[in-house]
Amino acid sequence: MKPLIRAPKDFWSGVMFLAFAALTLVTASGYSMGRGGRMGPGYFPTMLGWLLALLGAILVIRSFAITGEAIEKIKFRPLLALLGCVLFFAVTINPLGLVISLTITTFLCAFAGDEVRVGEALALSLGLTLFSLVIFVFALGLPLPVWPSL
Amino acid sequence: MMDVFSNIWLGLTVAVTLKNLAYCLIGSFLGTVVGVLPGIGPVTTVAMLMPISFTLEPTSALIMLAGIYYGAQYGGSTTAILINIPGEASSVVTSLDGHQMARQGRAGPALGIAALGSFFAGTVATFVIAFGAPPLAKLALQFGPAEYFSLMLCGLVAAVVLARGSIIKAIAMVLLGLVFGLSGSDVNSGVRRFTYGFQGLADGIEFVALSMAIYGVAEVIVNLEKKVDENASTAPVGSVWPSWADIRYCIPTVLRGTALGSVLGVLPGGGALLASFSAYTLEKKVAKAPRNFGHGDIRGVAAPESANNAGAQTSFIPMLTLGIPSNPTMALMIGALMVHGITPGPRVMTDRPELFWGIVASMWIGNLLLVVLNLPMVGIWVRLLRTPYRLMFPAIVGFCCIGAYTVNANVTDIVVMAFITLFGYICLKLDCEPAPLILGFVLGPLMEENLRRGLLISRGDPMIFLNTPISLGFLIAAALLLLVVAAPAIRRKREEALVE
Numbered sequence: 001m002k003p004l005i006r007a008p009k010d011f012w013s014g015v016m017f018l019a020f021a022a023l024t025l026v027t028a029s030g031y032s033m034g035r036g037g038r039m040g041p042g043y044f045p046t047m048l049g050w051l052l053a054l055l056g057a058i059l060v061i062r063s064f065a066i067t068g069e070a071i072e073k074i075k076f077r078p079l080l081a082l083l084g085c086v087l088f089f090a091v092t093i094n095p096l097g098l099v100i101s102l103t104i105t106t107f108l109c110a111f112a113g114d115e116v117r118v119g120e121a122l123a124l125s126l127g128l129t130l131f132s133l134v135i136f137v138f139a140l141g142l143p144l145p146v147w148p149s150l
Numbered sequence: 151m152m153d154v155f156s157n158i159w160l161g162l163t164v165a166v167t168l169k170n171l172a173y174c175l176i177g178s179f180l181g182t183v184v185g186v187l188p189g190i191g192p193v194t195t196v197a198m199l200m201p202i203s204f205t206l207e208p209t210s211a212l213i214m215l216a217g218i219y220y221g222a223q224y225g226g227s228t229t230a231i232l233i234n235i236p237g238e239a240s241s242v243v244t245s246l247d248g249h250q251m252a253r254q255g256r257a258g259p260a261l262g263i264a265a266l267g268s269f270f271a272g273t274v275a276t277f278v279i280a281f282g283a284p285p286l287a288k289l290a291l292q293f294g295p296a297e298y299f300s301l302m303l304c305g306l307v308a309a310v311v312l313a314r315g316s317i318i319k320a321i322a323m324v325l326l327g328l329v330f331g332l333s334g335s336d337v338n339s340g341v342r343r344f345t346y347g348f349q350g351l352a353d354g355i356e357f358v359a360l361s362m363a364i365y366g367v368a369e370v371i372v373n374l375e376k377k378v379d380e381n382a383s384t385a386p387v388g389s390v391w392p393s394w395a396d397i398r399y400c401i402p403t404v405l406r407g408t409a410l411g412s413v414l415g416v417l418p419g420g421g422a423l424l425a426s427f428s429a430y431t432l433e434k435k436v437a438k439a440p441r442n443f444g445h446g447d448i449r450g451v452a453a454p455e456s457a458n459n460a461g462a463q464t465s466f467i468p469m470l471t472l473g474i475p476s477n478p479t480m481a482l483m484i485g486a487l488m489v490h491g492i493t494p495g496p497r498v499m500t501d502r503p504e505l506f507w508g509i510v511a512s513m514w515i516g517n518l519l520l521v522v523l524n525l526p527m528v529g530i531w532v533r534l535l536r537t538p539y540r541l542m543f544p545a546i547v548g549f550c551c552i553g554a555y556t557v558n559a560n561v562t563d564i565v566v567m568a569f570i571t572l573f574g575y576i577c578l579k580l581d582c583e584p585a586p587l588i589l590g591f592v593l594g595p596l597m598e599e600n601l602r603r604g605l606l607i608s609r610g611d612p613m614i615f616l617n618t619p620i621s622l623g624f625l626i627a628a629a630l631l632l633l634v635v636a637a638p639a640i641r642r643k644r645e646e647a648l649v650e
Contacts, residue, residue, distance in 0.1 A: 010316070013580040017322045024329050027344055031336075037610025041336040041343055044598045048329050055322040062318075071579060078374035079575060082367055082547060083568055089551040090564035102548055109544035113374055117540075124541060128548050140205045142556045 007068025014059030021053035081112035097147040098137065103129045154280050161507030165515055170213050170508065173206065175523075177214035178516045181221020182524060186531045187542055188229050189373055195222035196482050197365045198546055200358060201553035208490040209505045213512040215486055216466070219479055220513070223462055224268060224520050227455055228531050231260045241458070243430045247443060247450025259392040260451050261528060263400055265521050266392070267456035271408040272517035275463035278412045279510050282464075283499065287471040290496035295604035296614045300624035302597050305474050307628040308417065309589045311635045320586045323577070327590020328597065330355055337599055350562025357485040359554040359567040360591060364584045365478070366550040367567065368574030370543045390525045392448070400452040403433055407453040411460030416467050417476065425461030426454035463513055470506060471496055474593070478585045481592045489557060 005011045024045055034040030085108050092101040103125045110121035136142045164170060180202075184195040199218050203211035223241075230241040231248035244264065251260040293301070310320040333344040334354025345351035392400075410432060411425035433453040434443050443450050465476045466483075473495035475481035487494050492502070499506045524531070554567040577584055608614035615621050 009580050010319075013319055013322070013582055016576065016580070016582075017326065020326055020329060024332075024344075027346075031341060031343060032339075035610060037605055037608070039338075039602045039605065041339045041341040044601065045329070045332050045343065048325055048332075052322060052325045052329065055318055055325065058318055059322070069581070072375075074579065075375045078371045079572075082371055082374075083572060085547060086367060086551060086564060086568040086571065089555075090561050090568065093551075093555055093564070094561060098552075102552070105551060106544040106548045109547050110540065112371075113540045113543065115540055120541075121544070124544060128545055132548065132552060136201065136552060136556070140202060142201065142205060142552075143559045144552070144556060 005063055007063040007066055008071050010059045010066075010068050011063035012071065014056045014061075014063060017052055017056030017059065021049050021056055024049035024052065078112040082109065085109045085112070094145060095149060097145045097149065098133065099129055099146060100148065102132060153284070157284075157503070157507050158280055158511060160503060161509075161511030164209060164504050164508030165213065165512035170210055170512060171515070173210045173214040174217045174512045174516050175519055177217025178221035178224075178519050179217075179523065181218035181223075182225040182228075182520070182531070183221075183534065184218075185222030185225025186228050186534045187225075187537055188233060188535060189539055190222075190542070190546070192219060192222035192226060193478050193482070194365045194369060194546070195219075195225075196479055197358075197361045198549045198553070200362075200482065200486055201549070201556050203486060204489060204556060208487065208492055208502075209508045211486060211490060212483065212505070212509050213516075215483060216509060216513055217516045217519075219483075220268075220272070220459065220462060220516060221520065223458065224265070224524060225531070227264050227268075228261060228524075228528070229535060231264065231451070232257060232532065233535055241426070241454075243426045243454040244451055244458075246430070247445070247447050250444070250446035251448065251451065254446050255388070256446065256448075258388040258390045258528075259396055259448060262390040262392045262525065263396060263448055263452050264455040265390075265525055266397070267400065267404045267407065267452045268459035269517050269521045270404055271411060271456035271460035272463055273514060274408050275412050275415070275460040276510060276514040276517075278460075278464055279467055279513075282416070283467050283471050283506075283510075286467065287496040287499045290472050291500075293496075293620070294618070295600040295607065296618055296621040297624070299597060299600040299604055300615055300621040300628070301472065302474060302593050302600070304624040304628040304631075305468075305476070306586070306589060306593060307631050309476075309586050311631050315581050315583060317635055319580075319582045323582050323584070323586040324590040327587035327592075328594040330360070330587070331591045331594025332598075337595070338602060348562065350560055350566070353558075354595075355566055355570075355591075356554070356557055356560075356563045357591065358489070358557045359563040360570055361478075361482055361485065361588060362550040362553055363567040363570035364574040364577075364588070366546055367571040368578060370546055371571070371575050372578050373539065374543065390528055396448050400449055403449040403452045404456045406432060406436075407456035408460045411457030412464045414457075415461030415464030415476070423458075423477070426458040429453040429457030459517075466509070466513075470494060470498060470509070473596070475589055478588045481588045484592055 028042045028045035028049060031042030032040035033042045085105050088108065089101055089105040106128050107121055107125035110116055137144055137146055180199060181195055184190055184199065185192060196215060196219055203214050206214065226241045227244045230245035231252055234245050234249040248260045251257060306324050310317060310324055333351055335352060336343050342352060407429040410429050414425040414428060430450065430453050433449055434440050437449060465480055468474045468476050469480040469483055473493065475484050484494050551564060554563045557563060574584060604614050615625060
């Protein structure tokens with residue numbers, strides 16, 4: 001028996017677009033529509049939402065009829081590790097400052113790959129932090145907290 | 151005519167100050183260093199290095215970013231030739247013949263002709279900009295909201311046509327980009343839209359965070375999933391100077407490539423990618439011994455390299471004169487200008503002539519610097535090529551984090567970057583190209599404003615978009631493009647051309 005969904009990539013893209021369309025339409029319904037000549041803040045978003053929904057629906061329906069590629073297997077390690085690193089940096093940059101936050105962030109990053117060498121990763125994260133400190137803080141004067149704020 | 155030269159003179163006086171020369175040098179050097187690293191393309195390079203420019207004054211910032219851009223492009227072709235890992239689509243073509251040449255022991259001449267061809271193309275393209283941009287800006291000053299709306303629509307359609315893969319997905323990505331652009335305060339009514347109560351979204355989704363998420367972090371994740379070939383072997387380079395015979399052999403090729411690239415770069419949706427593909431195809435058609443192509447023909451390097459450099463440069467024309475990005479890199483440039491409080495458009499040339507002409511002049515200087523810098527330093531680049539990916543990706547992620555934070559000194563932007571990374575990863579997994587999304591995002595607010603203003607003027611009559619000839623022209627062009635792509639025969643051709 002043939003699988004029901006013949007083009008998984010198209011199907012899930014369609015689902016994603018439909019989801020965004022629904023979110024857009026629901027959110028936009030809270031803003032006033034206005035008229036053509038004097039559009040309210042809800043007019044353009046609503047238009048986009050319906051167009052997006054149309055395309056999403058086409059993709060979903062088509063995926064039952066036309067055979068397409070399967071989705072390659074998702075590896076969770078790099079995805080979750082790097083998302084975690086970015087969020088870690090977001091949480092720690094203000095309280096801990098660049099030196100501590102960036103060193104730990106880039107060190108943890110190294111664990112996202114298949115091949116991890118702890119010593120090398122440590123050296124790299126220290127090097128990167130020193131480099132960023134010199135370039136971004138001292139040379140360019142970007143507004144970054146450097147040390148922990150007490 | 152005299153105007154052009156006095157303008158170029160003005161540009162030179164801006165670009166040849168010690169400070170701006172230094173930024174141009176730093177930019178093209180950094181761009182090359184990062185661009186040479188395998189797996190990092192020009193867009194990622196520009197996105198990643200953008201924070202360096204935040205504290206500079208706008209002219210210097212853009213000079214440096216432009217330097218980073220063509221440096222990265224040059225670095226990308228070095229990678230393509232030496233180890234056959236093209237950093238991005240536009241150097242795929244270069245790797246076809248370039249890598250074959252390297253395997254035959256002619257890596258040096260391949261790199262040399264790439265540099266010389268690029269330099270020549272860059273010089274010509276600089277003049278194309280100097281002559282072409284002012285009339286275009288003058289024309290654009292007369293555009294009303296209807297013309298602008300139709301122009302942007304046409305630009306987005308062109309971007310869709312050139313995206314790889316499914317057209318329906320590409321259109322949907324444009325729409326999604328427009329939706330993402332809605333977030334923030336509505337210009338007309340002041341109502342906060344799509345912020346979901348988050349204070350950090352009051353000014354909308356930060357463009358820097360969006361582009362770094364997609365071209366930085368999400369791309370790293372996808373690269374880590376693929377097993378990257380760590381022990382890429384590099385061919386010995388030898389002398390980088392092509393022989394006179396090689397140069398003479400390539401002159402017509404470089405001329406054709408430059409001409410084609412200059413024209414294609416200006417088109418919305420064009421730029422380096424389209425230019426290099428078309429130039430290669432053209433050479434294959436007109437060449438006397440086309441069978442050599444793909445087996446290390448030096449013309450196969452000269453054509454795409456001169457075309458993509460010309461195209462990369464002339465793609466600044468629509469960006470600087472109309473405020474319309476023709477490719478993701480130009481979208482990044484617009485983002486960078488906006489960080490500095492400058493809205494690109496026809497007024498830039500009249501209000502900030504020193505900015506406009508300074509950039510144009512510095513492009514030529516940057517191209518010269520690239521030749522002077524890169525040919526002697528090729529040994530260093532070869533060593534950089536061996537950098538394993540495990541040393542690069544923590545740096546990319548780290549710089550993206552710093553970049554997202556420093557635009558507004560706001561933690562929300564980093565969190566936004568994390569969410570969009572997840573979204574970008576899903577898109578890449580589902581074969582939804584992010585380029586149309588980026589263009590849609592940049593153009594979204596402008597499109598809505600022009601649509602609303604146009605309809606306000608006409609009191610709600612949509613015929614305003616069809617009644618003015620220029621606007622009608624753009625709409626017809628957009629419709630034709632869509633029809634052309636929808637026609638099955640051409641669709642097959644397009645797929646071949648973009649897959650090859």
